[in-house]
Amino acid sequence: MSALHNDRKTFGIHGGVHPPENKIQSTSEAIGSIPLADELVLPLNQHIGAMAIPAVEVGENVLKGQLIADADGIFSATLHASTSGSITAIEEREIPHPSGMMADCIVITPDGKDEWIELNDCENYTDLDHQQLVAKIRAAGIAGMGGAGFPTAVKVNPRADNPIQTLILNGTECEPYITADDMLMRERADEVVAGAKLLAKLLNNPEEVLIGIEDNKPEAIAAMRRAAEHSAIEIVVFPTKYPSGGEKQLIEIITGKQVPSGGIPAQIGIVVQNVATAVAAYRAVRFGEPLVSRVTTVVGDSLLHQRNIDVPLGTPIAHILSAHGWRQEESDRLIIGGPMMGFTLKCSDAPVTKTTNCILAPSITEMPAPPPRAGLHSLWHVCRGLPGQPLTATAFLVFA
Structure with missing residues (x-):
């Protein structure tokens, strides 16, 4: 038995790095929890594959765990209400995405009862x-x-x-x-x-x-x-x-x-x-529980409180940050996921989804902004000053 107390032999992989863990x-x-947000925003596509199809209408009352969108084929996934309340909108809202895109979402206004369907x-x-x-x-x-x-x-x-x-x-x-x-x-x-x-x-x-x-x-x-x-x-x-x-x-x-x-x-x-x-x-x-919440890490030095929470899907990230004492003036960016594979969030109103495993709110000291990249216009003037033959537009593009 090895020092790691395995009976099984393990193997190495080529490459890899050892970044600071910050765990x-x-x-x-x-694992904790926070109060319900004033509204929950549930994107119709929180999975790989076809977007789910709404199964409710605006004005309808729903219970926690109730089906609100049906899978559109095999490569799709159903969606359920993450608390009880009323459907107040089915419309485009900001979602957690590197481009800051908007997508179709079902919006629930909670009734405060958090009442489950019969499971x-x-x-x-x-x-x-x-x-x-x-x-x-x-x-x-x-x-x-x-x-x-x-x-x-x-x-x-x-x-x-x-x-x-x-x-x-x-x-x-x-x-x-x-x-x-x-x-x-x-x-x-x-x-x-x-x-x-x-x-x-x-x-x-x-x-x-x-x-x-x-x-x-x-x-x-x-x-x-x-x-x-x-x-x-x-x-x-x-x-x-x-x-x-x-x-x-x-x-x-x-x-x-x-x-x-x-x-x-x-x-x-x-x-x-x-x-x-x-x-x-x-x-x-x-x-009989549908997927209506997940454990998510809430971390970063711009927060007064860092921990993991079991959070209802659809909870706006701004609400989570507020519950953890976010000092926005000390933070340059928000990241969904980790610093290696995560992406910068364009809007803190975007909600937690089935794949949101971490909300990272680093301080400026902890994770400084990257230096600005030179634009093509600036690069053109730098290149024109290089010794040798005059730089043509085609050669500039190759150089760039």
């Missing part, structure tokens, strides 16, 4: 067949919560010619600042394991069920080992290095196999799911 700021307290609890869900379980996950609107947003019902229903030998749950979370999965594993390890078992059943019980975690998460590792103690699930720990949480990188680290260029993991008998996705799938089939 401890948001892990000093349990279909299923204690004996392991007795259900494959298609019944897939239908429950599809109906709950589960999509990949690690960032990609791939509809989960599709991923757990691979083609018959791609038999799955290995299921991997990704608890790596290698991106600096983000600790949503870390805290989820610390506090809800039993549900992560239950989700792993469910996904394994859906994949016809692969030979291996592995949960990969970087070695910078000792509390999560200990919790997951306790939860998996009497199961065949392996907790695989490996050295911390970015980007070990990437799907293809994680597969190589844990199995030594490489996904073919342009291919998908199922082609080599592997399926990878995020730990939060596994929990959401479990709660969908066991308790």
Whole structure:
């Protein structure tokens, strides 16, 4: 057994970096919550694939968990009310996107009751067949919560010619600042394991069920080992290095196999799911809960309070920042995700979606603005001053 207490051999990957982790700021307290916002804005497309189709009308009253938009085909996902209230608009609103684009959204004004629909609890869900379980996950609107947003019902229903030998749950979370999965594993390890078992059943019980975690998460590792103690699930720990949480990188680290260029993991008998996705799938089939909230890291030195919260989908980011004492004058930008793969948010009115794992509000000192890039006009004058032959417009474009 290695120093990392693995029975399994792990493998290295080429390249990678060790940026400052900045994890401890948001892990000093349990996952929390904040008061409901005055309105919730739910984009119709929070997943890879076709946009969902509204199933409600303006003026209609809804309950928490009620279907408000239906999936448009296989590669789509349903959408549910994240609290009880009234539908006050179906219109274009700002969404979290690098371009600052607007998109169709359903707007709910909460009634303050947070009243659930009647949920279909299923204690004996392991007795259900494959298609019944897939239908429950599809109906709950589960999509990949690690960032990609791939509809989960599709991923757990691979083609018959791609038999799955290995299921991997990704608890790596290698991106600096983000600790949503870390805290989820610390506090809800039993549900992560239950989700792993469910996904394994859906994949016809692969030979291996592995949960990969970087070695910078000792509390999560200990919790997951306790939860998996009497199961065949392996907790695989490996050295911390970015980007070990990437799907293809994680597969190589844990199995030594490489996904073919342009291919998908199922082609080599592997399926990878995020730990939060596994929990959401479990709660969908066991308790009948659709995906209406998620754990999100709220972090950055411009905030008075840094932590993780379980936040209703559709909550405006401005509301979350306000609840955490955002000092806007000390912040140059807002980032959705981490500093490596995240993007700058154009408008703080944009809402949390199924894929929002982190809201990063760094101070100017913590993350200074990049130096301005020279425009083409300035570059033209610089180049014209170079010694040698006169610079033509064509040569300038090549030079630029």
